[in-house]
Amino acid sequence: MIVQGTFTFAGPRATVWELLQNPDVLVKALPGAKRLVRAGEDRYEGLMKVGVGPVTAADFALTVSLRDKVPPERYTMEVDSKGTLGFTRGGARVELEALADRVTLMRYTAELQVGGKIASVGQRLLDQVAKLMTRQALEALNQELRARLAERGSP
C-alpha cells in the first residue's frame, strides 16, 4: 500500500524539523500512541493503541528509525509495528520545503506492508485508515507547532 500526500505547516521549516525529531511531540501527535522513547541514535521504541470503528483498540509495539537525514530538508522514516491483530512494516520518505517564512510544505510517500488479521479481514479499509491516521497526526503536529510559536511570543 502506498500512502502519499502533502501537508502545509504554519511555521518555519527549522521548527517543523525540530518537532518531527522530538519523540515527546510525536507521542502526542500519533493517534493512539501511548509511549515513545529514544532507544539509540535516531531510533525510537514505543506503544500504540489503535482501533477503528467496530475494531476494539489493540496494542501495537512500535519501532521507528530515521535515516538519510539531511536537516532540515528530508529524511526517511522506517516504521515497524506488531500486535495481536497483525503487523505493519514500511518506510516513508519525508521532504520539507520552505514556501515562505512561516509556511512549510511537507511531501510524504510511504510504502507500507500490512499483514496478519487486520490485513486479511480489513483489506478494503486499510487505505482509508492509513489516510485518516496520517491526517490526524499531521494536524496534531501543526496544532503543536502553532502552540509553540505562540508561546515564543512571535506574532
Add this chain to the structure above:
Amino acid sequence: MKPAPFEYHRPGTLDEALVLMAARAGEARPLAGGQSLIPAMNFRLARPAALVDLNRVAELAYVRPADGGLRIGAMARQRAVERSPVVQRVTPLLAEAMPFIAHLQIRNRGTVGGSLAHADPAAELPAVMLALDARLEARSSSGARTIAATAFFTGLFGTALAPDELLVEIALPPLPPASGTAFVEVARRHGDYALAGAAVVVTLDGRGRCRDARMALLSVGAGPVLATEAMKVCVGESPSDEMLRAAGETAATRDVDPPSDIHASAAYRRRLVAVLTRRALARAVERATQVS
C-alpha cells in the same frame, strides 16, 4: 472462531435498554441484527465488554407512513423494509436500494438502524439516507434528539451518536411532487461490498428544469459523500446529456477522494463515480418526468 468473553443483556423495552447503555457507557455495544458486529467479535477484532441485545425490543421494529413520509424503527429488518408496499410507494429509492445490501439471508437479520449506526463507508443505507435528507432520532436515558443525516455520519465508521445513545427511528420526509429517484451501484459480484454507488433524488419545476437534485455516493470516501458540487451543476438546468455528463464529471473530480484497495484503484473508482452519477441522474430525471 469464538468471541472473547462478554456480558450479555437482553432488555425487553427501550427504557431498559437505555438504562443498560447508560450504566455501561463506552463499554456496552448495542446488538441489532449482528451481521457486522458478530463476525467482528468472532474474529476478536471487536471485544466489547458487554452487549445490549435489542432483538426483543419489539417497539423499535416498525415501518409506518407519517406526515406524507415514512417512519422506520431502528430495529426494522432490512428484508421487511424491502418487501413493504408502503416503502415502495412513499420512498421508492429505499426500496430500489434494498436488494443491493449483501444477501437475502443477511437482510433477514440485518436492521436499518444497525447498518446506519455501523456506518460502513461501502454500505447502501447511509448514502440513501443522505440523498433522502433523513432525520435520525437518537435516545439516551437523559433525553432524545434529532440528527440530520448530513450531521449523523462523521467519517470512517463514525457517527454523531454518543456512547450511551441508541438510534431509535429514521424519519423520511415525503418526496416533493415531480420528483424521481434512482439507485445504482457496481460490485464485483452481487452481494459484495460495492466498489462505488450513487443514490439520487431529482425534483423538476413546472418547466421541466431541475428545481433540486441530491446525490449521495458510497464506497468512495471515509463515509457516504453528498456530492454537493455535482448538485450545483444541476440546479436550475434543463436536463440534457451535457448536464448529466457535467454532473458526473464534477462528482468524480470535485466531490470525492476515493480509496485504492485490491478490488479497485482510486482512478477506477473515480471513473465509476462519473458513470454511475450520470446513469442514476438520467434515470431519476426520467422517472420525475413520468410523474410530473
